[in-house]
Amino acid sequence: MASVPSEKVRMPTPVKLLIAGGFGVGKTTMVGAVSEIRPLRTEEVLTDRSVGVDDLSGVEKKTTTTVAMDFGRISVGDDYVLYLFGTPGQERFWFVWDELARGALGAVVLADTRRLSDCFPSVDYFERRGTPFVVAVNCFEGAPTYDLAEVKLALSLPPDIPVLLCDARRRASGKEVLIALMQHAYSKRPVAKV
């Protein structure tokens, strides 16, 4: 592709990370907490028609769902800019996932211990695709707390997949998760064939 920037313009290289997980688990919250820009998003308010399509049990307070991509940006030094994309929460948007996952360096799968099974499709998807991922358990108030080893067991994750607790609302917490993801992705990077 003929898209070489002229020498005068120094441009950072864009890098993509994904935030995935079930509906209402806090993906948009996490993107917003760590992004340097107001997260850009396209959201569609759930109408009566989606009742019965979207399972709202356990997340009664949430009234909207993200049906398109929402994303934020983190500039890291002069050379790289991270784009964080929250994946659409429902499985009927798999086609958007494929578009998003292409070229992604890694993914955070957000989990809610009240509805742990909601993150199974994301875990399966990234495992199958070979995208490096970590699981971050968002600590909702009133949600049962589990030992991380129990969560790992419940998700039947391979032992090398990092599982950590987080608070998706807090920037420092989101930062920790992204650092864990980058370290994991680094350890999983394709090794050059000699």
Added chain:
Amino acid sequence: MNPDEQLFDEQVVRPYVISRGRTEARANLDLISLAVAIRQPTGLEVGLDPEHLAIVKMCHRPLSVAEVAAALDLPAGTVRVLLGDLLDAGFVAVQDPQPEVDVLDERMYRAVLDGLRAL
């Protein structure tokens, strides 16, 4: 609301009209491909629509396809077509993402990790 958003708020023109019916951009731009303006239009160019001019204006610093699409409230596909025009005409330069198959770059991981730690 910033003026750029205001300008295109009323979606009376269909996206495919803005791209003159074209749905495939010549350049295969990723959602996170960055565009930056390298030449300012004089206003006398033929074939540049207000959307083209708006993109050149907002890309005084590098912006991704996704950011341009969000700011103009246009589908990413339409923005790809418009950016392809601007690329061909030499108004913008584009930086593509780190290719997935080429994630061997140890320097990149280190720079991103250092950058995240410094936040």
